[in-house]
Amino acid sequence: MNWDWQIFWDSFPRLLDGLVIALQATVIGYLIALVLGLVFALLRRSRLVWISAPVGLVVEFIRSTPLLVQLFFLFYVLPQFDVHLSTLMTGAIGLGVHYATYISEVYRAGIDGVPQGQWEAAKALNLPARRTWTSVILPQAIPRSAPALGNYVIAMFKDTPQLIVITLPEMLTTAQGIGSETFRYPEPITVAGILYLATALVMSWIARIFERRFGTVRAA
Amino acid sequence: MTEPSAAAAGSPGEKATSDDGFIVFDQISKRFGKNVVLDDLSFSVGSGERVTLIGPSGSGKTTILRMLMTLTKPDSGRIRVGEDYLYHEQRNGELVSAGEQHIRKVRGRITMVFQQYNLFPNMRVLRNVTEAPVHVLGRSQDEAEERAKELLDMVGLGDKLRAYPSQLSGGQQQRVAIARALAMDPDILLLDEVTSALDPELAAEVLDVLRDVALSSDITMLCVTHAMKFARDVSHRVLMFDQGRIIEAAPPAEMFDDPKQERTRTFLESVLDET
Numbered sequence: 020m021n022w023d024w025q026i027f028w029d030s031f032p033r034l035l036d037g038l039v040i041a042l043q044a045t046v047i048g049y050l051i052a053l054v055l056g057l058v059f060a061l062l063r064r065s066r067l068v069w070i071s072a073p074v075g076l077v078v079e080f081i082r083s084t085p086l087l088v089q090l091f092f093l094f095y096v097l098p099q100f101d102v103h104l105s106t107l108m109t110g111a112i113g114l115g116v117h118y119a120t121y122i123s124e125v126y127r128a129g130i131d132g133v134p135q136g137q138w139e140a141a142k143a144l145n146l147p148a149r150r151t152w153t154s155v156i157l158p159q160a161i162p163r164s165a166p167a168l169g170n171y172v173i174a175m176f177k178d179t180p181q182l183i184v185i186t187l188p189e190m191l192t193t194a195q196g197i198g199s200e201t202f203r204y205p206e207p208i209t210v211a212g213i214l215y216l217a218t219a220l221v222m223s224w225i226a227r228i229f230e231r232r233f234g235t236v237r238a239a
Numbered sequence: 240m241t242e243p244s245a246a247a248a249g250s251p252g253e254k255a256t257s258d259d260g261f262i263v264f265d266q267i268s269k270r271f272g273k274n275v276v277l278d279d280l281s282f283s284v285g286s287g288e289r290v291t292l293i294g295p296s297g298s299g300k301t302t303i304l305r306m307l308m309t310l311t312k313p314d315s316g317r318i319r320v321g322e323d324y325l326y327h328e329q330r331n332g333e334l335v336s337a338g339e340q341h342i343r344k345v346r347g348r349i350t351m352v353f354q355q356y357n358l359f360p361n362m363r364v365l366r367n368v369t370e371a372p373v374h375v376l377g378r379s380q381d382e383a384e385e386r387a388k389e390l391l392d393m394v395g396l397g398d399k400l401r402a403y404p405s406q407l408s409g410g411q412q413q414r415v416a417i418a419r420a421l422a423m424d425p426d427i428l429l430l431d432e433v434t435s436a437l438d439p440e441l442a443a444e445v446l447d448v449l450r451d452v453a454l455s456s457d458i459t460m461l462c463v464t465h466a467m468k469f470a471r472d473v474s475h476r477v478l479m480f481d482q483g484r485i486i487e488a489a490p491p492a493e494m495f496d497d498p499k500q501e502r503t504r505t506f507l508e509s510v511l512d513e514t
């Protein structure tokens with residue numbers, strides 16, 4: 020097998036640019052997922068069926084259809100409604116909404132893990148529902164969810180190559196571009212693979228630090 | 240069975256309270272599935288009265304306290320607290336199922352201390368005690384902290400303000416829970432086996448605190464406990480429950496020294512055996 024080290028090394032700078040874009044999409048997407056996931060989780064717990072049922076339906080729908088299809092949908096359908104977003108924002112929103120459905124389940128498990136006695140104590144003190152959520156339940160539920168939440172950042176990052184379908188110049192798109200210019204694919208794809216691996220390792224290391232730092236709930 | 244009499248005798252050296260119908264259970268029924276826990280139960284408690292509920296496991300004592308705390312809803316019947324029904328409100332001259340606002344208003348007069356303490360583990364001791372006064376009673380932070388410190392001093396934990404609950408012993412946690420409840424200035428305090436999870440020594444500390452609270456305030460107390468000495472010291476009246484009904488009601492001295500019902504006698508013997 021022939022291997023061109025020149026192209027291998029030359030691929031790095033452009034792929035690093037692609038990596039930065041992939042990371043931007045991941046960070047923005049993840050923030051969207053964290054917030055929207057919480058909104059989904061809370062709305063699904065609503066006692067009002069006309070809120071919880073439709074939200075549940077939407078969440079299940081998004082979760083059980085492929086991300087790829089959702090990206091296509093956003094990319095081609097939003098402009099029809101005169102919504103014009105950059106490809107980065109389109110990609111971030113696609114990732115964010117899709118992952119929000121997973122993350123809402125993580126929050127849900129975290130919320131269910133808060134002992135019943137905490138709700139009862141809040142009631143015995145007559146705390147209003149909103150205050151019970153913000154000062155008692157969520158501060159206990161979210162740290163419980165932290166480990167699983169960390170895993171989803173990495174999963175989301177590993178889904179960024181799918182953004183190739185909306186032409187976002189992330190790493191895979193860039194590697195393919197280099198390939199079509201130089202007619203050599205193994206080298207840029209290998210570099211992309213190395214960069215994906217290195218980034219994922221760094222991310223899981225950071226996630227573990229976060230988990231250790233914020234993931235502990237003081238046991239009752 | 241006749242309804243237990245209203246009169247409550249005061250413990251020695253204390254003003255006697257009389258049953259002015261401050262808390263009234265009126266034909267309350269509750270079942271869980273096929274298990275009928277309370278069947279048409281009626282009784283009342285006077286304002287300032289301290290009542291101890293005793294009875295075998297499963298006789299419905301916790302259920303009664305939980306109904307007052309609005310943690311368990313009765314299937315039928317009414318509960319009145321002062322002028323208001325707990326689960327019903329007057330609307331256009333009719334008594335209808337109460338809305339959240341009404342329930343919150345009545346619930347505001349009541350608070351409860353639980354067997355498992357249920358402190359908020361994410362908050363330090365001081366904030367456990369100030370959280371509700373600030374966000375429910377609308378107290379200022381300073382005011383709430385000052386009062387919280389007084390109460391924590393009173394329960395002997397003035398030096399633990401910045402500790403987290405997990406750093407405290409069970410007895411200390413329960414004393415924080417008592418301070419937290421008292422910070423709400425309740426008219427009615429519900430205590431459900433608050434020392435059952437504690438070793439005897441720690442239980443004694445908690446009971447000492449509660450005895451002081453009881454004898455120095457006019458809070459109406461409903462207390463479920465197996466600590467008979469404590470019940471004798473603080474309560475005006477003891478209600479003996481069996482299968483969701485009150486089978487005997489008497490001042491503690493009479494109940495413990497000279498129970499009228501055979502069932503009460505055997506129950507008391509069994510409790511004495513355990514302790």
Ligand SMILES: Nc1ncnc2c1ncn2[C@@H]1O[C@H](COP(=O)(O)OP(=O)(O)OP(=O)(O)O)[C@@H](O)[C@H]1O
Pocket residue numbers: 271274276294295296297298299300301302303
């Ligand atoms: N949430 C519930 N679901 C089903 N059954 C329940 C529930 N809560 C209570 N019960 C049942 O109701 C009955 C009365 O329970 P309750 O807790 O009031 O008894 P108790 O007198 O407090 O007993 P103990 O001394 O053991 O605390 C029991 O048979 C119990 O199993």
Ligand SMILES: [Mg+2]
Pocket residue numbers: 300301302431432463
């Ligand atoms: Mg009980």
